[in-house]
Amino acid sequence: MRFITEFRSSELSAGLLSQIRLRSRTPARLMEFCGGHTVAIFKHGIRQVLPATLEMVSGPGCPVCVTANADIDKAIALSQVPGVIITTFGDMLKVPGSRLSLQEAKAGGADVRMVYSTMDAIKIANENADKAIVFLGIGFEATAPTIAASIIQAKERGIDNYYVLSLNKLCPPAIRAILDSGEVRLNGLICPGHVSTVIGSHPWGAIAREYHIPCVISGFEPVDILQCVSMLVAQIEKGEARVEIAYRRGVRPEGNPEAIKLMEMVFEPAPARWRGMGELPASGLKLRREYQQFDAELAFDIIAEPACEPEGCICGDILRGTKVPQDCPLFASTCTPEHPVGPCMVSSEGSCSAHYLYGGSLAG
Amino acid sequence: MQDRILLAHGSGGKLARELVEKSFLRVLANPLLARLDDSAVFDLSGKIAFTTDSHVVSPIFFPGGDIGRLAVCGTVNDLAMSGARPLYLSLALIIEEGLTMSELDRVMASIQKAAEEAGVKIITGDTKVVGRGSADGLFINTTGIGVVPEGVDISGSNARPGDKIVLSGNIGDHSIAVLSKREGLSFATDLKSDCAPLGNLVAEMLAASLSIRCLRDPTRGGLASTLNEIAGQSGVGIRIEEEKIPVREEVLGACEMLGLDPLHLANEGKLVAVVPAQDAEAVLKAMRVNCYGKEAAIVGEVSAEHPGRVVMKTGLGTSRIVDMLVGEPLPRIC
Amino acid sequence: MCLAIPALIKSIDGLEAEAEIGGISRRISLQLTPEARVGDYAIVHTGYAISIMDQEEAEETLKILGEMASLVEESG
Numbered sequence: 001m002r003f004i005t006e007f008r009s010s011e012l013s014a015g016l017l018s019q020i021r022l023r024s025r026t027p028a029r030l031m032e033f034c035g036g037h038t039v040a041i042f043k044h045g046i047r048q049v050l051p052a053t054l055e056m057v058s059g060p061g062c063p064v065c066v067t068a069n070a071d072i073d074k075a076i077a078l079s080q081v082p083g084v085i086i087t088t089f090g091d092m093l094k095v096p097g098s099r100l101s102l103q104e105a106k107a108g109g110a111d112v113r114m115v116y117s118t119m120d121a122i123k124i125a126n127e128n129a130d131k132a133i134v135f136l137g138i139g140f141e142a143t144a145p146t147i148a149a150s151i152i153q154a155k156e157r158g159i160d161n162y163y164v165l166s167l168n169k170l171c172p173p174a175i176r177a178i179l180d181s182g183e184v185r186l187n188g189l190i191c192p193g194h195v196s197t198v199i200g201s202h203p204w205g206a207i208a209r210e211y212h213i214p215c216v217i218s219g220f221e222p223v224d225i226l227q228c229v230s231m232l233v234a235q236i237e238k239g240e241a242r243v244e245i246a247y248r249r250g251v252r253p254e255g256n257p258e259a260i261k262l263m264e265m266v267f268e269p270a271p272a273r274w275r276g277m278g279e280l281p282a283s284g285l286k287l288r289r290e291y292q293q294f295d296a297e298l299a300f301d302i303i304a305e306p307a308c309e310p311e312g313c314i315c316g317d318i319l320r321g322t323k324v325p326q327d328c329p330l331f332a333s334t335c336t337p338e339h340p341v342g343p344c345m346v347s348s349e350g351s352c353s354a355h356y357l358y359g360g361s362l363a364g
Numbered sequence: 365m366q367d368r369i370l371l372a373h374g375s376g377g378k379l380a381r382e383l384v385e386k387s388f389l390r391v392l393a394n395p396l397l398a399r400l401d402d403s404a405v406f407d408l409s410g411k412i413a414f415t416t417d418s419h420v421v422s423p424i425f426f427p428g429g430d431i432g433r434l435a436v437c438g439t440v441n442d443l444a445m446s447g448a449r450p451l452y453l454s455l456a457l458i459i460e461e462g463l464t465m466s467e468l469d470r471v472m473a474s475i476q477k478a479a480e481e482a483g484v485k486i487i488t489g490d491t492k493v494v495g496r497g498s499a500d501g502l503f504i505n506t507t508g509i510g511v512v513p514e515g516v517d518i519s520g521s522n523a524r525p526g527d528k529i530v531l532s533g534n535i536g537d538h539s540i541a542v543l544s545k546r547e548g549l550s551f552a553t554d555l556k557s558d559c560a561p562l563g564n565l566v567a568e569m570l571a572a573s574l575s576i577r578c579l580r581d582p583t584r585g586g587l588a589s590t591l592n593e594i595a596g597q598s599g600v601g602i603r604i605e606e607e608k609i610p611v612r613e614e615v616l617g618a619c620e621m622l623g624l625d626p627l628h629l630a631n632e633g634k635l636v637a638v639v640p641a642q643d644a645e646a647v648l649k650a651m652r653v654n655c656y657g658k659e660a661a662i663v664g665e666v667s668a669e670h671p672g673r674v675v676m677k678t679g680l681g682t683s684r685i686v687d688m689l690v691g692e693p694l695p696r697i698c
Numbered sequence: 699m700c701l702a703i704p705a706l707i708k709s710i711d712g713l714e715a716e717a718e719i720g721g722i723s724r725r726i727s728l729q730l731t732p733e734a735r736v737g738d739y740a741i742v743h744t745g746y747a748i749s750i751m752d753q754e755e756a757e758e759t760l761k762i763l764g765e766m767a768s769l770v771e772e773s774g
Binding site for chain 3: 120143220
């Protein structure tokens, strides 16, 4: 597959690895923020081959994992409203809320349908004029413009039975919160690839300057990740702290202005609840007044019982990078992919899931 | 005859009898079935293999097959995976009220075709009809009987360190073919399900080596789950190489798009064999001559290390654990 | 947030296109990339092109990394 296979080349990877091993002298802790990077790193066994000077820690970049229980409960409450069809990305189906997951709600009779795209949700809205189709908006800045686009489409086409529950979040505020807390000492950031495709490199440039930490934007194939690590190491060894784009084929400094425009047309920043980090100002997206007819929060009376967190679950600490899955008393005993307690084990991008499935006794 | 199945078709009266004669007997024509006794009675000697399966796939017609073919092949293959020669099948249908006759006839024709190819006879059956909404169109249960030849001892607990792991061909075709038709995921592909009866393939493999240790068809849960089962049952480790596993480009493309792992996808016409190292080449050669084994490949071996675990060497040369599938493989956006 | 793949745009119909990856094709939206042309590789996330891949940059990166890899090999 073009532009995928070439970036999985073992020769190119070997070359980059040698470069990393040659250059890396200073012990450094690198955080990958994006859940997709977490999975890629584990899938390709990248931790195993990095030199001992480099430690990798995962951040809260899995949109499912950072969705607060109370918000999942909202989605489930919506699924119980008669005449509502919930459309959602597959990632959300198995995540347990305070009491139920969407999959369990579906087994109980709720109309919950998995879709790959908001385009499919709009199609379902068109085909079910007598129902209310609520789309669960999760994801960061790569996904938010696609949801915005669907709302704009719905407005243009006069589709009046399409709603979005906006649980979308923004990356830079979360990274700042982690850096501000000082809980984890970080020496470099592996910045999200497809979020940056939309928002460009300037937000990371600001973070690099303000916190004096190297930021390199990475793609998702092994060659991409190793190239990113190599560039981070180069900066660390030289004491530099700036933003660089390793994923040059996918990210431009200005990002995608059209996508940003549509996102800003439909959404405005709002405070949002992050699992493990509490409420962060201006870290979520809310529908603007001009589009409030599509806002599920306003259209429906969402009555959810008070949220409760699962006892013993330390997903919050894991998401902030202060603990690893093995620190959790529930990991691999009570909490497994078959019977997940917290979202970090459910989501294929969650740290716990990645450690459990790919790490095991061979984890680097 | 009505053009849709009604509740009355399942209630044992005249309408039911008409259905049996027109839609079943005529298509599945064989003397044992034609007797329409409450049980089929026949002589059989030797070591008997006996298996049952229920089939609930939706949609019931998919590229490359349908629930009928799936049912026959599924049960034939379960028998074949014990090394048995498949002989007889039972066929029980649970039909949703409202299924059209033409859909039923299509499924029956497919069942007959698959049975013929597999060399099995369907000798007893049952029909029930349930109300609308209770059965996704059609559910099928098949039970199969076969005979295991002398000298054949195949079991998931037989794998030993040093044995080779042989895979009969491309993985993931069935899952992706079926997924491509699912609402909310629709993408276009020429990919067809690989649904196929493997009785003959197994017979030819056994002719090349009677010492085959294990045979399994990686259906739900995919290759990953199958290998984990064998590793667990035999108390051994299994090491496979990513580069050696045959996967079609279309399957890779769909997996990339949806965030799926080919190792977790269901296959309906493939098998995994654990073969003593010295016989592996001979078995491979025999497989490649069969139409269902053309892309057969040795993908790994059994190890004494990490018992119960399956480890894969990635394209990068690193290792990662391959775990069993948990639940259904769900497409993801992240 | 991240799963996006490069897919070849085979045909365009207004703000939608047929895109193909490894023999699989799917209708995608070009609302976020109205500048897309047939023959471009779109980076597709949840059915939308979020960017058009810069093929030159891709080739350039591969070239540079390839040169580095051979240098490393030579030096043993």
